[in-house]
Amino acid sequence: xxxxxVVTSGKGGVGKTTSTAALxxxxxxxxxxxxxxxxxxxxxxxxxxxxxxxxxxxxxxNVIQGEAKLTQALIRDKRVExxxxxxxxxxxxxxxxxxxxxxxxxxALKTAFDWVICDSPAGIxxxxxxxxxxxxxxxxxxxxxxxxxxxxxxxIGLLDSKTVKAEKGERMDKHLLLTxxxxxxxxxxxxxxxxxxxxxxSIPLLGIVPESMDVLRASNLGSPxxxxxxxxxxxxxxxxxxxxxxxDALPITVPGEKRGFFGKIFGRKAA
Amino acid sequence: MNLLRFFSRSPESAPAARERxxxxxxxxxxxxxxxxxxxxxxxxxxxVISKHMKIDDEKVSVKMERGAQVSTLAVDIEIPFxxxxxxxxxxx
Numbered sequence: 001x002x003x004x005x006v007v008t009s010g011k012g013g014v015g016k017t018t019s020t021a022a023l024x025x026x027x028x029x030x031x032x033x034x035x036x037x038x039x040x041x042x043x044x045x046x047x048x049x050x051x052x053x054x055x056x057x058x059x060x061x062n063v064i065q066g067e068a069k070l071t072q073a074l075i076r077d078k079r080v081e082x083x084x085x086x087x088x089x090x091x092x093x094x095x096x097x098x099x100x101x102x103x104x105x106x107x108a109l110k111t112a113f114d115w116v117i118c119d120s121p122a123g124i125x126x127x128x129x130x131x132x133x134x135x136x137x138x139x140x141x142x143x144x145x146x147x148x149x150x151x152x153x154x155x156i157g158l159l160d161s162k163t164v165k166a167e168k169g170e171r172m173d174k175h176l177l178l179t180x181x182x183x184x185x186x187x188x189x190x191x192x193x194x195x196x197x198x199x200x201x202s203i204p205l206l207g208i209v210p211e212s213m214d215v216l217r218a219s220n221l222g223s224p225x226x227x228x229x230x231x232x233x234x235x236x237x238x239x240x241x242x243x244x245x246x247x248d249a250l251p252i253t254v255p256g257e258k259r260g261f262f263g264k265i266f267g268r269k270a271a
Numbered sequence: 272m273n274l275l276r277f278f279s280r281s282p283e284s285a286p287a288a289r290e291r292x293x294x295x296x297x298x299x300x301x302x303x304x305x306x307x308x309x310x311x312x313x314x315x316x317x318x319v320i321s322k323h324m325k326i327d328d329e330k331v332s333v334k335m336e337r338g339a340q341v342s343t344l345a346v347d348i349e350i351p352f353x354x355x356x357x358x359x360x361x362x363x
Contacts, residue, residue, distance in 0.1 A: 145288075146288050146291065146292055149292055150292065150295065150296065150299075153296050153299070153300070154299070154303070157300070157303055186285070188283070189283025189284065189285045189286065190283065190284055190285060191285055192285050192288055192289060193285065196285065196288075196289045200289070200292050200293060200296065
Protein backbone atom coordinates (compact mmCIF):
# COMPACT_ATOMS: atom_id res chain seq x y z
CA UNK A 1 0.00 0.00 0.00
CA UNK A 2 1.43 3.36 -1.03
CA UNK A 3 1.88 6.48 1.05
CA UNK A 4 -0.12 9.63 0.38
CA UNK A 5 1.75 12.93 0.61
CA VAL A 6 0.18 16.37 0.43
CA VAL A 7 2.36 19.28 -0.66
CA THR A 8 0.72 22.34 0.83
CA SER A 9 1.47 25.88 2.04
CA GLY A 10 -1.55 28.15 2.31
CA LYS A 11 0.23 30.91 0.44
CA GLY A 12 0.55 30.83 -3.32
CA GLY A 13 3.78 31.05 -5.28
CA VAL A 14 6.04 29.51 -2.66
CA GLY A 15 6.93 26.46 -4.74
CA LYS A 16 4.32 23.75 -4.13
CA THR A 17 4.07 22.68 -7.77
CA THR A 18 7.81 22.89 -8.37
CA SER A 19 8.41 20.82 -5.24
CA THR A 20 5.73 18.27 -6.12
CA ALA A 21 7.30 17.73 -9.54
CA ALA A 22 10.88 17.64 -8.24
CA LEU A 23 10.18 15.29 -5.31
CA UNK A 24 7.95 13.06 -7.42
CA UNK A 25 10.63 12.76 -10.08
CA UNK A 26 13.38 12.23 -7.48
CA UNK A 27 11.48 9.35 -5.87
CA UNK A 28 10.71 7.83 -9.29
CA UNK A 29 14.32 8.21 -10.43
CA UNK A 30 15.20 5.90 -7.54
CA UNK A 31 12.82 3.31 -8.94
CA UNK A 32 9.72 3.92 -6.83
CA UNK A 33 6.35 4.04 -8.53
CA UNK A 34 5.05 7.58 -8.16
CA UNK A 35 1.95 9.49 -9.19
CA UNK A 36 1.72 13.26 -8.83
CA UNK A 37 -1.85 14.54 -8.57
CA UNK A 38 -2.83 18.12 -9.37
CA UNK A 39 -5.62 19.32 -7.05
CA UNK A 40 -5.64 22.87 -8.36
CA UNK A 41 -8.87 22.53 -10.34
CA UNK A 42 -9.36 25.48 -12.65
CA UNK A 43 -5.74 26.65 -12.38
CA UNK A 44 -3.75 23.54 -13.18
CA UNK A 45 -0.03 23.92 -13.69
CA UNK A 46 1.58 20.67 -12.66
CA UNK A 47 1.13 19.40 -16.25
CA UNK A 48 3.08 22.41 -17.52
CA UNK A 49 5.91 22.08 -15.00
CA UNK A 50 6.13 18.36 -15.83
CA UNK A 51 6.15 19.08 -19.58
CA UNK A 52 2.98 17.08 -20.21
CA UNK A 53 0.59 19.92 -21.05
CA UNK A 54 -0.05 18.68 -24.57
CA UNK A 55 -0.78 15.14 -23.49
CA UNK A 56 -3.73 15.86 -21.19
CA UNK A 57 -6.88 14.13 -22.41
CA UNK A 58 -8.82 13.32 -19.27
CA UNK A 59 -8.38 14.73 -15.78
CA UNK A 60 -9.18 14.23 -12.10
CA UNK A 61 -12.66 15.76 -12.44
CA ASN A 62 -13.49 13.43 -15.37
CA VAL A 63 -12.50 10.45 -13.23
CA ILE A 64 -14.52 11.65 -10.22
CA GLN A 65 -17.59 12.32 -12.36
CA GLY A 66 -17.31 8.89 -13.98
CA GLU A 67 -16.57 10.27 -17.45
CA ALA A 68 -13.22 8.50 -17.70
CA LYS A 69 -11.41 5.62 -16.09
CA LEU A 70 -8.45 6.34 -13.86
CA THR A 71 -6.13 4.51 -16.27
CA GLN A 72 -7.27 6.78 -19.11
CA ALA A 73 -6.49 9.93 -17.17
CA LEU A 74 -3.02 8.92 -15.94
CA ILE A 75 -0.16 10.27 -18.05
CA ARG A 76 3.11 8.37 -18.01
CA ASP A 77 6.24 10.50 -17.96
CA LYS A 78 8.38 10.21 -21.11
CA ARG A 79 11.68 10.36 -19.21
CA VAL A 80 11.10 8.30 -16.06
CA GLU A 81 8.91 5.29 -16.64
CA UNK A 82 7.73 4.87 -13.04
CA UNK A 83 6.47 8.47 -12.88
CA UNK A 84 2.83 9.33 -13.64
CA UNK A 85 0.73 12.48 -13.61
CA UNK A 86 -2.97 12.85 -12.85
CA UNK A 87 -3.84 16.34 -14.11
CA UNK A 88 -6.53 18.67 -12.78
CA UNK A 89 -9.30 20.09 -14.91
CA UNK A 90 -8.67 23.50 -16.40
CA UNK A 91 -12.24 24.31 -17.38
CA UNK A 92 -14.24 23.39 -14.29
CA UNK A 93 -13.97 24.64 -10.73
CA UNK A 94 -13.14 23.06 -7.41
CA UNK A 95 -16.79 22.35 -6.58
CA UNK A 96 -16.55 19.43 -8.98
CA UNK A 97 -14.30 17.66 -6.48
CA UNK A 98 -16.54 15.68 -4.14
CA UNK A 99 -15.17 14.25 -0.87
CA UNK A 100 -16.42 10.75 -1.83
CA UNK A 101 -14.92 10.99 -5.32
CA UNK A 102 -11.54 12.12 -4.01
CA UNK A 103 -11.54 9.33 -1.43
CA UNK A 104 -12.19 6.70 -4.13
CA UNK A 105 -9.48 8.02 -6.46
CA UNK A 106 -6.88 8.22 -3.67
CA UNK A 107 -7.75 4.71 -2.47
CA ALA A 108 -7.32 3.34 -6.01
CA LEU A 109 -4.00 5.17 -6.54
CA LYS A 110 -2.64 3.89 -3.20
CA THR A 111 -2.99 0.31 -4.32
CA ALA A 112 -1.09 0.91 -7.57
CA PHE A 113 1.68 3.33 -6.52
CA ASP A 114 4.35 3.57 -3.81
CA TRP A 115 3.80 7.32 -3.50
CA VAL A 116 0.73 9.43 -4.24
CA ILE A 117 1.81 13.08 -4.11
CA CYS A 118 -1.02 15.61 -4.02
CA ASP A 119 -0.21 19.13 -5.17
CA SER A 120 -2.55 21.35 -3.15
CA PRO A 121 -3.99 24.61 -4.45
CA ALA A 122 -3.18 27.76 -2.47
CA GLY A 123 -5.66 28.97 0.11
CA ILE A 124 -7.62 27.15 2.80
CA UNK A 125 -10.81 26.41 0.89
CA UNK A 126 -12.26 23.08 -0.20
CA UNK A 127 -9.61 22.39 -2.85
CA UNK A 128 -6.86 22.64 -0.27
CA UNK A 129 -8.70 20.73 2.46
CA UNK A 130 -9.59 17.93 0.01
CA UNK A 131 -5.98 17.67 -1.14
CA UNK A 132 -4.81 17.16 2.47
CA UNK A 133 -7.78 15.06 3.62
CA UNK A 134 -6.35 11.57 3.00
CA UNK A 135 -2.66 12.33 3.48
CA UNK A 136 -0.33 10.19 5.58
CA UNK A 137 2.46 12.75 5.32
CA UNK A 138 2.28 16.51 4.84
CA UNK A 139 5.03 18.61 3.31
CA UNK A 140 4.59 22.26 4.25
CA UNK A 141 6.39 24.41 1.70
CA UNK A 142 7.51 27.69 3.23
CA UNK A 143 9.57 30.68 2.11
CA UNK A 144 11.65 32.51 4.71
CA UNK A 145 9.29 35.47 4.63
CA UNK A 146 6.62 36.64 7.11
CA UNK A 147 3.45 36.06 5.10
CA UNK A 148 4.50 32.58 4.02
CA UNK A 149 5.41 31.57 7.59
CA UNK A 150 2.10 32.86 8.91
CA UNK A 151 0.10 30.95 6.27
CA UNK A 152 2.11 27.80 6.93
CA UNK A 153 1.22 28.05 10.60
CA UNK A 154 -2.45 28.23 9.64
CA UNK A 155 -2.11 25.21 7.35
CA ILE A 156 -0.39 23.22 10.12
CA GLY A 157 -3.47 23.93 12.26
CA LEU A 158 -5.72 22.56 9.49
CA LEU A 159 -3.54 19.48 9.04
CA ASP A 160 -4.01 18.77 12.73
CA SER A 161 -7.79 19.14 12.60
CA LYS A 162 -9.29 18.62 9.14
CA THR A 163 -7.59 15.45 7.95
CA VAL A 164 -8.80 11.86 8.28
CA LYS A 165 -5.72 11.10 10.37
CA ALA A 166 -6.42 13.96 12.78
CA GLU A 167 -10.08 13.02 13.06
CA LYS A 168 -9.08 9.49 14.05
CA GLY A 169 -6.93 10.99 16.78
CA GLU A 170 -3.70 10.06 15.04
CA ARG A 171 -0.72 12.33 14.61
CA MET A 172 -0.23 13.83 11.16
CA ASP A 173 3.35 13.44 9.99
CA LYS A 174 4.36 16.99 9.01
CA HIS A 175 7.60 18.18 7.42
CA LEU A 176 8.89 21.60 6.56
CA LEU A 177 10.41 22.23 3.15
CA LEU A 178 12.07 25.62 3.16
CA THR A 179 12.28 26.96 -0.39
CA UNK A 180 13.75 30.03 -2.10
CA UNK A 181 16.28 30.30 0.69
CA UNK A 182 19.05 32.82 0.14
CA UNK A 183 21.95 32.05 2.45
CA UNK A 184 23.76 35.32 1.81
CA UNK A 185 20.73 37.41 2.71
CA UNK A 186 20.02 35.30 5.79
CA UNK A 187 23.66 35.73 6.80
CA UNK A 188 23.33 39.51 6.52
CA UNK A 189 20.25 39.44 8.73
CA UNK A 190 17.88 40.46 5.96
CA UNK A 191 16.09 37.13 5.70
CA UNK A 192 14.71 34.78 8.33
CA UNK A 193 17.22 32.05 9.06
CA UNK A 194 16.45 28.33 8.90
CA UNK A 195 16.45 28.12 12.70
CA UNK A 196 14.05 31.07 13.01
CA UNK A 197 11.47 29.39 10.78
CA UNK A 198 11.96 26.03 12.50
CA UNK A 199 11.53 27.55 15.92
CA UNK A 200 8.36 29.40 14.93
CA UNK A 201 6.66 26.52 13.11
CA SER A 202 8.18 23.71 15.22
CA ILE A 203 7.86 20.88 12.71
CA PRO A 204 10.83 18.80 11.52
CA LEU A 205 12.83 19.96 8.52
CA LEU A 206 12.71 17.90 5.31
CA GLY A 207 15.10 20.07 3.33
CA ILE A 208 16.28 23.50 2.32
CA VAL A 209 16.01 24.44 -1.34
CA PRO A 210 18.11 27.48 -2.25
CA GLU A 211 16.76 30.24 -4.50
CA SER A 212 18.14 29.36 -7.90
CA MET A 213 17.97 30.13 -11.59
CA ASP A 214 17.96 26.39 -12.19
CA VAL A 215 14.39 26.12 -10.90
CA LEU A 216 13.11 28.69 -13.42
CA ARG A 217 15.16 27.12 -16.20
CA ALA A 218 13.70 23.70 -15.44
CA SER A 219 10.13 24.99 -15.48
CA ASN A 220 10.81 26.84 -18.74
CA LEU A 221 11.79 23.49 -20.22
CA GLY A 222 8.90 21.59 -18.67
CA SER A 223 11.11 19.36 -16.64
CA PRO A 224 11.28 18.73 -12.89
CA UNK A 225 14.55 20.28 -11.69
CA UNK A 226 15.84 16.88 -10.55
CA UNK A 227 15.60 15.73 -14.19
CA UNK A 228 16.67 18.95 -15.91
CA UNK A 229 19.93 19.30 -14.00
CA UNK A 230 20.45 16.64 -11.38
CA UNK A 231 23.72 18.19 -10.19
CA UNK A 232 22.29 21.66 -9.51
CA UNK A 233 21.93 22.88 -5.92
CA UNK A 234 18.10 22.74 -5.85
CA UNK A 235 18.08 19.27 -7.45
CA UNK A 236 20.50 18.00 -4.81
CA UNK A 237 18.29 19.44 -2.09
CA UNK A 238 15.24 17.65 -3.56
CA UNK A 239 17.13 14.35 -3.93
CA UNK A 240 18.12 14.55 -0.27
CA UNK A 241 14.56 15.42 0.77
CA UNK A 242 13.31 12.39 -1.18
CA UNK A 243 15.77 10.15 0.66
CA UNK A 244 14.60 11.55 4.00
CA UNK A 245 11.01 10.75 3.02
CA UNK A 246 12.13 7.16 2.57
CA UNK A 247 13.50 7.17 6.10
CA ASP A 248 17.19 7.95 5.55
CA ALA A 249 18.54 9.97 8.47
CA LEU A 250 20.65 12.30 6.30
CA PRO A 251 22.12 15.39 7.93
CA ILE A 252 20.56 18.60 6.57
CA THR A 253 22.83 20.72 4.42
CA VAL A 254 22.29 24.42 4.88
CA PRO A 255 23.13 25.99 1.50
CA GLY A 256 25.96 28.46 1.50
CA GLU A 257 27.59 27.30 4.71
CA LYS A 258 30.77 26.61 2.82
CA ARG A 259 31.37 29.68 0.75
CA GLY A 260 34.28 29.87 -1.59
CA PHE A 261 36.67 32.73 -2.16
CA PHE A 262 34.63 34.35 -4.93
CA GLY A 263 31.41 33.84 -3.02
CA LYS A 264 32.86 35.75 -0.08
CA ILE A 265 34.01 38.61 -2.23
CA PHE A 266 31.02 39.05 -4.49
CA GLY A 267 28.25 37.66 -2.32
CA ARG A 268 25.77 35.35 -3.89
CA LYS A 269 22.86 36.44 -6.03
CA ALA A 270 21.73 32.88 -6.60
CA ALA A 271 23.01 29.52 -5.50
CA MET B 272 23.71 58.60 -2.75
CA ASN B 273 24.44 55.16 -4.09
CA LEU B 274 28.01 55.09 -2.88
CA LEU B 275 26.85 56.05 0.59
CA ARG B 276 24.22 53.33 0.47
CA PHE B 277 26.86 50.86 -0.54
CA PHE B 278 29.03 51.58 2.48
CA SER B 279 26.43 52.21 5.14
CA ARG B 280 24.50 49.14 6.16
CA SER B 281 20.85 49.28 7.00
CA PRO B 282 20.01 47.55 10.28
CA GLU B 283 19.07 43.88 10.17
CA SER B 284 15.40 43.27 9.47
CA ALA B 285 15.16 39.52 10.10
CA PRO B 286 15.02 39.83 13.92
CA ALA B 287 12.02 42.15 13.55
CA ALA B 288 10.29 39.63 11.26
CA ARG B 289 10.94 36.88 13.75
CA GLU B 290 9.62 38.83 16.69
CA ARG B 291 6.51 40.05 14.88
CA UNK B 292 5.70 36.52 13.79
CA UNK B 293 6.13 35.09 17.27
CA UNK B 294 3.73 37.62 18.79
CA UNK B 295 1.19 37.33 15.97
CA UNK B 296 1.14 33.54 15.84
CA UNK B 297 0.76 33.18 19.60
CA UNK B 298 -2.44 35.20 19.21
CA UNK B 299 -3.70 33.46 16.11
CA UNK B 300 -3.10 30.00 17.52
CA UNK B 301 -5.08 30.93 20.61
CA UNK B 302 -8.02 32.29 18.66
CA UNK B 303 -8.31 29.55 16.03
CA UNK B 304 -7.19 26.56 18.05
CA UNK B 305 -8.93 27.57 21.26
CA UNK B 306 -12.41 28.42 20.01
CA UNK B 307 -13.53 24.84 20.30
CA UNK B 308 -12.38 24.63 23.89
CA UNK B 309 -14.19 27.84 24.80
CA UNK B 310 -17.42 26.53 23.30
CA UNK B 311 -17.11 23.27 25.20
CA UNK B 312 -16.43 25.10 28.44
CA UNK B 313 -19.42 27.34 27.84
CA UNK B 314 -21.77 24.39 27.30
CA UNK B 315 -20.52 22.51 30.33
CA UNK B 316 -20.61 25.52 32.64
CA UNK B 317 -24.13 26.22 31.45
CA UNK B 318 -25.17 22.62 32.15
CA VAL B 319 -23.78 22.67 35.69
CA ILE B 320 -25.42 25.95 36.61
CA SER B 321 -28.79 25.09 35.10
CA LYS B 322 -28.96 22.10 37.44
CA HIS B 323 -29.34 24.52 40.31
CA MET B 324 -30.98 27.60 38.89
CA LYS B 325 -32.73 28.81 35.80
CA ILE B 326 -30.49 30.88 33.59
CA ASP B 327 -30.74 32.27 30.12
CA ASP B 328 -28.34 30.71 27.54
CA GLU B 329 -27.78 34.06 25.99
CA LYS B 330 -26.66 35.66 29.21
CA VAL B 331 -23.55 33.54 29.60
CA SER B 332 -20.28 34.69 28.18
CA VAL B 333 -17.02 32.78 28.30
CA LYS B 334 -13.86 34.48 27.17
CA MET B 335 -10.36 33.14 26.96
CA GLU B 336 -7.52 35.58 26.68
CA ARG B 337 -3.98 34.50 26.18
CA GLY B 338 -1.10 36.69 27.13
CA ALA B 339 2.60 36.00 26.92
CA GLN B 340 2.88 34.95 30.56
CA VAL B 341 -0.61 34.00 31.73
CA SER B 342 -3.95 33.19 30.20
CA THR B 343 -7.21 34.24 31.78
CA LEU B 344 -10.59 32.64 31.51
CA ALA B 345 -13.42 35.05 32.18
CA VAL B 346 -16.90 33.68 32.80
CA ASP B 347 -19.72 36.15 33.02
CA ILE B 348 -23.15 34.82 33.95
CA GLU B 349 -26.26 36.84 34.50
CA ILE B 350 -28.55 35.30 37.12
CA PRO B 351 -32.10 36.66 37.11
CA PHE B 352 -34.18 37.05 40.29
CA UNK B 353 -37.77 35.88 40.09
CA UNK B 354 -38.74 39.55 40.09
CA UNK B 355 -36.73 40.03 36.94
CA UNK B 356 -34.12 42.26 38.56
CA UNK B 357 -30.75 41.08 37.36
CA UNK B 358 -27.71 40.62 39.45
CA UNK B 359 -24.36 39.86 37.96
CA UNK B 360 -21.94 37.47 39.38
CA UNK B 361 -18.46 37.47 38.03
CA UNK B 362 -15.86 34.80 38.25
CA UNK B 363 -12.44 34.93 36.67
